[in-house]
Amino acid sequence: MLIWLDPSVLDADLNANINATHGIDCIICSAHRGEHFVIGDRHTLIELQKNKALSLTSRAxxxxxxxxxxxxxxxSRTLATxxxxSHNKHGAPLKINATTWELPIETIGQIGISKAVLVAENLNDAHLFEHAALQYxxxxxxxGAISITKLGGGGSTTPDCLNDHVTKEKRWVLCISDSDRLHPEQSMDLTAQKCAAIAATFGTVxxxxxxxxxxIENIIPFKFLEEAIPPTHAYPWDQHCKQVLTAAPEAHEYGDLKSGTDLRKIFAYSVGSPQKIFWINIANTLQKAGNISLNCLAGGTCASSKHGQPCTCIVIHGYGEKILEAVVDNLSKRTPQKSCEMIKNDPNQEHWFGIGKRVFEWGCALPRIRS
Known part of the structure; x- marks a missing residue:
């Protein structure tokens, strides 16, 4: 992350104020290690370099x-995050706006600095987000380099993992998780709400x-999904691209791409609920467009369930629990530049590079300085 050395740090007596001295050393040495991007105005940097209270590593x-x-x-002017x-302004970290925090060098001196942390629901998600950053x-x-510690929160336990690192360990943390929305107007689920509340806690970064x-599967660029689809699911994916994305593209955003979305699931939603209304409309749209034949739609019940059989009225096909893992594996085998070339004009570019930008800015660092 970009750390800006405010001119007020020059007011600190580095010969007497141990916490301030250690704080500035921590900041500058984090740039030396290639963990953060450190800069200030030229005068501030020159005056700090003259100060012999700082370590030789910091001055170099x-x-x-x-x-x-x-x-x-x-x-540095291109980075919002x-x-x-600063020196002697307040004790706890203060959030200035959505992407800027102010911390006293004395506080930094007391708790130190490590890499910024990326908390996701699992490590596959975290690796995928890092690939988005590399491509961005x-x-x-x-x-610059991308230097960030990746952590998997364990799904529903993600808020606990986030809370430990933010409030107990005082780390600087970016958390990204699924919302599990079933339709466009749905609020975040409970896990996401808890994470958002922790991020809003006063005195945290x-x-x-x-x-x-x-x-996350729903916003992966289509080309990356396509190459990860197993051969056994090639035909359903081809139909998905030719039919579903043409008649009802929003179905891709909110469908279950791992296990699939069928009429039995849709019928199970509460009567009059927004998700049932949304998905019944999707099913009707696809049927009227002639893209799919849903035998049970008019009756409102799943005929297969009477005989204990799987539902055969598929609205969105599922492509397996390992689809994201396969995407990450493929991305790891080629350069970010090559992956970027593959997804030019991809419908999910905005989502993908939006995440990439956030992770890049949180992990942005100077390349490691060789002594």
Whole structure:
């Protein structure tokens, strides 16, 4: 993450204020290790480099930043997400706006600095988000490295994992999770609501973002999904692309792409509920367009259930629980540049690179400085 050294840090007596001295050392050494992107105005950096109360490592790193100041300062202005490190203004981290926090160097000196943390529901999700960030960086030909600690929260226990790292360990955390929305107007589920509440806690450095569709699978670029579809499901996927996406594209965003969405599931929703209304409308739209034949739609009941058989009226096909894992595996086998080329004009580009930008800005760091 970008850490901006506010000019007020020059007012700290680094010979007497141990916490302030350690705080500035922590900040600058994090840039030396390639964990954060540290900069300030040129005068502030030059004056800090002269201060012999700072470690030799910090002063050498400051020299590197000053020598490359023009390029680093220009790039820093493109990053919205940042920490402003100041002196003697307040004790706890203060959220200035949606993407900016202010922390006293004394507080940083007391708790130290580690890499920013990315908390997702599981590690596959976290790896996928990192791939989105790498592709966002490649597409924009952006400077810097991505340095972030990835954690899997364990699905429903994600709020507990997030709370531990934000409020107990005082880490700087970006959390992204599924919303499990079944229709466009649905609110976040309970897990997402808990995560959002933790991120809003006073005195923390945390951002929460939920997936606006049902799950992460629903916003993966189509080309990445297509190459991950097992051969046994190639025909349903072809029909999905030719028929469902043409007549009812919103069905892709809120359908269950792992297990599928059939009429039996839709009929099971509460009468008059928004999700039932939404999915009955989807089914009707697909049937009227001649894309699918749903034998039980008019009757409102699943005939197969009477005989204990699986529902055969498929609205959205499922492609298996391992689909996301397969996508991550494929992305790991080629360069981010090549993946970017594959998804030009993809309908899910906006979703994909929106996540990529958030992860990139939270993990943005100077390349490790070689002493």
């Amino acid at each position: 790193a400051l020299g590197h930043i000053i020598a490359n100041y023009a390029n680093l300062a220009a790039f 940042r920490i402003t490190a 960086k490649a597409r924009g030909k952006l400077f 945390c951002e929460y973002q939920d997936i606006k569709a049902r799950e």
